[in-house]
Amino acid sequence: MNSDALANLYRDYIACLNRRDLDDLGTYVHDDVRHNGQRLGVEGYRLMLQKDFTDIPDLRFNIELLVCQPPLVASRLRFDCTPKANFLGLAVDGVKVSFSENVFYEFQDAKIITVWSVIDKTAIEAQLRQEGAAGHP
């Protein structure tokens, strides 16, 4: 698969997430997928996403940057969303936050086999401090 085909496949995966079509996850995610060093398998991966959608009802994935060099994809995802309660150990509690995730994927057999993700927690903390300051002048 060349870079363009891999980019299209990745965009289809993100569209699948934004449709919340988790029944179709196995089209894009390998049975033996690992996420940040942990073997989740496609079932564990589906549970992780189901929890994300429950915890963040307005969760939507937006691709901001995409770099493809088979078998690797790097993506900067942008989120503008409202976690209901705790998120990454922070009491977000229904505040609207904007943050990025810089994430690498390795593909095997045209499916995601490994994910290395880092979410910009520092940005969320800065927004919660501002929100706290605005709420308590």
Add this chain to the structure above:
Amino acid sequence: MNSDALANLYRDYIACLNRRDLDDLGTYVHDDVRHNGQRLGVEGYRLMLQKDFTDIPDLRFNIELLVCQPPLVASRLRFDCTPKANFLGLAVDGVKVSFSENVFYEFQDAKIITVWSVIDKTAIEAQLRQEGAAGHP
């Protein structure tokens, strides 16, 4: 510049940082460089790195993953180092920590013009909790 040439240029940039040859930074970093939305310029970028090397005397950049698609580079950097005091708002205080940075670069005129970096703060927090638990059984 093709992907291989860009990858070699990026590796040379990382080697420059690991030599701490900040006088040579202008070879790799554009005069108008922006870092996480802020225009630093090459002087501001040099000051940022000087502060990093002061705060983290054993700082060393290790490329773990590299994805090149001109004009973009995505890199997962691995650090095993010992921040002297505060780092990302955490009281690391001389504990050895391991963490990753997922970072994107845009190149222009064969120099870095834009950087979008996210550091895995959650991983450092988990190590400090373990360290705290080990220190106070």
